[in-house]
Amino acid sequence: MSDLTALLRSKGLRSTPHRRAVLHALAENPHVTAVEVAAAVGEQASGPGAVSELSRQGLYNVLEDLRRVGLVRSIEPAGSATLFELQHGDNHHHAVCRSCGAVQDVPCSVGSAPCLDAPGTGGFVADEAEVVWWGRCAACAAAGR
Amino acid sequence: MSDLTALLRSKGLRSTPHRRAVLHALAENPHVTAVEVAAAVGEQASGPGAVSELSRQGLYNVLEDLRRVGLVRSIEPAGSATLFELQHGDNHHHAVCRSCGAVQDVPCSVGSAPCLDAPGTGGFVADEAEVVWWGRCAACAAAGR
DNA sequence: CCCTACATTTGACTGTGTCCAACTATGAGA
DNA sequence: TCTCATAGTTGGACACAGTCAAATGTAGGG
Secondary structure, three states: OOHHHHHHHHOOOOOOHHHHHHHHHHHHOOOEEHHHHHHHHHHHHHOOOOOOOOOHHHHHHHHHHHHHOOOEEEEOOOOOOOEEEEOOOOOOEEEEEOOOOOEEEEOOOOOOOOOOOOOOHHHOEEEEEEEEEEEEOHHHHHOOO | OOHHHHHHHHOOOOOOHHHHHHHHHHHHOOOEEHHHHHHHHHHHHHOOOOOOOOOHHHHHHHHHHHHHOOOEEEEOOOOOOOEEEEOOOOOOEEEEEOOOOOEEEEOOOOOOOOOOOOOOHHHOEEEEEEEEEEEEOHHHHHOOO
16 A cells, blocks of 8 residues: 555545545645646656546545645635645745746744734634745846846 | 826826726725726716726726736735735735635734745745735624634 | 827637536445 | 445536737827
8 A cells, every 4th residue: 555545544535546646746746736736647647557637627626635634735826826735744835936936935934823923903813824925036036037 | 186186197197087986996995806896986887976887808907007006906815806905005914704705904013024034045035025814803703603 | 179198998718716417436334 | 246325537517807909989298
């Protein structure tokens, strides 16, 4: 039984080729859109342990299932489609390049979630603080873009 | 010449009925979607100083023009359409209710933008930090939603 | 008053994601 | 090993937000 199978079972999900393929694809490509996940899964279709392509609906089902059990996180930077990444134990944030759109993980420097004080204003009860830094990635900054 | 006309002129934009109507609508309704802006502008169509409804394209053009000159800010909370609000001088963030979707302003407590230290990681040059708190608004928390 | 650059409209189109109903595979218990 | 309920998958239609391109209208300086 592969690691991925064990992982899925431990979360109460059946181990299916598509779910394993999506997890594998996300392990290799962080911060990808649903379309890119589909493409990566398609790649594996040609390799060993062949996986048939999965339908759009199937893809969203898999991603939602994995998200629900905490194996996958998604972010939606303004102006871009939903991006998916594996959920590690950490509570990190993201830096998005305005020029090329690249997304980079940023370790949370203030502690565990919510890692910023909740706004005291008006009785709002916060359970999560999401931070996105906007700017230029190293490559784009160097190229003067 | 109205205040709004003067404001638009000062930013180098022509003063048109639609632009004034959009500014007026945003002054009364913060954090609204493009569709809601259109509806609010439509309301004014029946009142005095009648404004004809504006097309979808016209609406996006107006919003983009106003955004470009700094009169309007937009935010895109995950799972919702772009929300627009007037740009005041301050650098505030937002708290979004998971239950009813209400958005509330949160004054930036850490200073001026970027109000959080830029990530030192890998040469990324940040020019803005965007923070969103997720949780329950006062009303929803009280109602146990 | 009249021109011209700027503003607006119209309608088709794209990308991303959801809904629904039918179909197929899986695996736990008999 | 068989059966069947449940979980998973598929395809097609659809909804929503936003964009593109080209034709038309208008604000405001001369």
